[in-house]
Amino acid sequence: MAEFQITADVREVRSGVTQALDANQVVEVHYAELPIGDYLLAPHVCVERKAAHDFVASIFDKRLFGQVAQMKATFERSIVLVEGDVFATRSQIAPEALRGALSWLAVIEGVTLIQTRNSVETAAFIEVMARHAQEGLGYEISMRGSKPKDFKVLAQYAVEGLCGPATAKKLLAHFGSVEKVFAATTDQLCEVKGVGRKTAEQIRELVTFPVNG
Amino acid sequence: MAEFQITADVREVRSGVTQALDANQVVEVHYAELPIGDYLLAPHVCVERKAAHDFVASIFDKRLFGQVAQMKATFERSIVLVEGDVFATRSQIAPEALRGALSWLAVIEGVTLIQTRNSVETAAFIEVMARHAQEGLGYEISMRGSKPKDFKVLAQYAVEGLCGPATAKKLLAHFGSVEKVFAATTDQLCEVKGVGRKTAEQIRELVTFPVNG
DNA sequence: ACTTCCGATCCTTGA
DNA sequence: TCAAGGATCGGAAGT
Numbered sequence: 122m123a124e125f126q127i128t129a130d131v132r133e134v135r136s137g138v139t140q141a142l143d144a145n146q147v148v149e150v151h152y153a154e155l156p157i158g159d160y161l162l163a164p165h166v167c168v169e170r171k172a173a174h175d176f177v178a179s180i181f182d183k184r185l186f187g188q189v190a191q192m193k194a195t196f197e198r199s200i201v202l203v204e205g206d207v208f209a210t211r212s213q214i215a216p217e218a219l220r221g222a223l224s225w226l227a228v229i230e231g232v233t234l235i236q237t238r239n240s241v242e243t244a245a246f247i248e249v250m251a252r253h254a255q256e257g258l259g260y261e262i263s264m265r266g267s268k269p270k271d272f273k274v275l276a277q278y279a280v281e282g283l284c285g286p287a288t289a290k291k292l293l294a295h296f297g298s299v300e301k302v303f304a305a306t307t308d309q310l311c312e313v314k315g316v317g318r319k320t321a322e323q324i325r326e327l328v329t330f331p332v333n334g
Numbered sequence: 335m336a337e338f339q340i341t342a343d344v345r346e347v348r349s350g351v352t353q354a355l356d357a358n359q360v361v362e363v364h365y366a367e368l369p370i371g372d373y374l375l376a377p378h379v380c381v382e383r384k385a386a387h388d389f390v391a392s393i394f395d396k397r398l399f400g401q402v403a404q405m406k407a408t409f410e411r412s413i414v415l416v417e418g419d420v421f422a423t424r425s426q427i428a429p430e431a432l433r434g435a436l437s438w439l440a441v442i443e444g445v446t447l448i449q450t451r452n453s454v455e456t457a458a459f460i461e462v463m464a465r466h467a468q469e470g471l472g473y474e475i476s477m478r479g480s481k482p483k484d485f486k487v488l489a490q491y492a493v494e495g496l497c498g499p500a501t502a503k504k505l506l507a508h509f510g511s512v513e514k515v516f517a518a519t520t521d522q523l524c525e526v527k528g529v530g531r532k533t534a535e536q537i538r539e540l541v542t543f544p545v546n547g
Numbered sequence: 548a549c550t551t552c553c554g555a556t557c558c559t560t561g562a
Numbered sequence: 563t564c565a566a567g568g569a570t571c572g573g574a575a576g577t
Contacts, residue, residue, distance in 0.1 A: 162441075166441060197444075198440070198441055198444055200440050200441070208451075216458075217458075217462070220455075220458055220459055220462050221462055223448065223459075224448075224459060224462040224463045224466050225466060225470070227413055227446045227447075227448050227463065228375075228379065228411065228413070228446075228463050228466040228467050228470065229466055229470050231411060231444075231446055232446065233439070233440040233444075233445065233446045233447040234446075234447055234448060234449065235436060235437075235440060235447065236449050245429075245430075245433060246433055246436075246437065249430070249433050249434055249437040249548095250437045250440070250441050253434075253437050253438060253441040253442050254441050257442060258438065258442065258548085260500075260571095260572085261498070261499035261500040261503065261572085262396075262399050262499060262548080263396060263399070263494055263498060263499040263573090264396070264399050264400040264403050264487075264490070264491050264494060264499070265396065265400060265491065265494050265495065266395050266396045266397065266400075267395075267396070267574075267575080268495075268574090272539075272540065272543045273543070273545060275540055275543075276540060276543050276545055277545075278495055279492075279495030279496055279540065279541075280495070281495065282488075282491050282492030282493070282494070282495045283492055293545050294545065294547045297544055297545055297546075298541070298542055298543060298544055298545060299516065299540060299541045299542075299543065300516055300517065300541045300542050303512065303513055303516035303517070303541075304513065304516070304517060326485070327485060327488055327489060327492065327512060328492075328511065328512045328513045328516075329511055329512075329513050330485040330486075330488075330489055330511060330512065331510055331511055332485075332486055332489055332506045332507065332510055332511060332512075333510075334507045390548095393548055393549095394548090394576090394577080398548090399548090425577085426576090426577045427548080427549090427577065428548080428549060428550085428577070430548080430549065431548040431549045431550090431577080432548070432549095433548080434548040434549060435548040435549095436548090437548090438548065497572095497573085498572060498573050498574085499572090499573090500571080500572055500573085501572075501573090527556090527557085528555090528556070528557085528571075528572075529556085530555060530556050530557085531555095532554090532555060532556085533555075533556085533572095
């Protein structure tokens with residue numbers, strides 16, 4: 122039994138991607154005539170897959186921009202997946218035009234670009250992306266690197282969540298414990314050499330910020 | 335006279351990108367110590383550039399996740415530019431981990447991803463992206479006040495100094511602010527699902543540890 | 548990112 | 563009711 126369900130545009134059967142998906146048995150592919158995009162990984166995630174030569178062609182005839190604009194307007198996450206090497210296509214397109222198009226996608230539309238080598242790799246990407254779209258990572262990832270074990274260093278590490286390492290050291294030396302640094306008022310923070318009103322206020326703002334579930 | 339002004343992190347001079355930018359005379363590069371990201375193309379458009387091998391390295395040591403979180407918390411448009419073929423790096427990383435990382439950026443974080451082959455191409459991209467960012471976006475975006483920092487992310491970052499990411503999330507949800515988490519007693523910490531005596535005591539021990547100047 | 552491994556936490560049982 | 567057992571989750575380390 123496949124773990125995830127996705128919808129593919131009927132025309133994508135010619136791409137070789139769906140065969141690879143079927144073989145892996147990770148996602149179950151349903152077909153439909155999608156008005157925009159080629160793969161629907163979740164209600165809010167859409168993928169437009171383009172073979173390199175088609176990607177280039179769609180820049181020429183301006184199809185790409187309309188498609189992406191529509192996709193952007195409809196979905197929270199729009200992904201353009203380019204299969205093959207666009208710079209290797211034998212066409213008269215100037216590299217600048219190519220970059221212009223890619224940059225437009227990235228900066229103006231905020232679309233992300235995934236490059237793959239072939240349909241098998243495309244399928245592999247569709248699988249992970251479907252999983253991420255439907256159930257997230259399945260675990261939490263830490264934003265911070267591995268922690269030190271020595272208490273003194275660990276204490277400093279904890280305070281570094283508020284400011285830079287240099288300031289953290291000074292704060293800790295002044296207040297004597299992590300607890301006291303996090304409980305200090307703006308005025309008390311200002312007493313520390315190197316901490317001004319601005320830094321102090323930023324620290325307090327972060328420390329007192331109300332987090333709602 | 336250069337058409338556009340951008341700001342680059344001082345450490346980027348080693349990348350070869352800035353030399354290429356200087357040669358082309360299209361953008362004028364100003365240098366600063368950027369707290370996050372490598373290039374500021376407009377007040378709200380930030381680019382984090384990573385050479386393929388560094389991209390992989392930053393997955394291993396978890397730098398990537400904090401960087402992306404902070405970039406997203408601060409800028410309207412966050413772009414991760416990967417230079418070189420990540421799949422070709424000779425490291426022990428599994429291809430699915432690599433795909434997972436790229437998919438995570440695109441699907442979960444909603445960060446825009448651009449891939450280039452070398453520093454010259456990166457420079458070319460920076461140029462056209464700068465143009466798009468400064469002209470194409472129109473003043474309604476570039477004039478808008480800077481995005482309010484996402485304190486929720488930063489708060490989580492701070493609490494992760496004490497424990498893992500999952501517990502950090504629960505602690506914050508339970509206590510409502512960083513301050514309260516750091517002030518909670520052992521018993522109060524134990525009220526949180528997933529936190530037992532052992533974890534609670536470890537947290538308290540760290541938080542109250544006396545640091546001698 | 549993913550995987551594996553281990554210890555902590557929680558939950559169920561059954562005396 | 564409470565301890566012992568097992569299932570589950572979270573963190574740390576390695577690729």
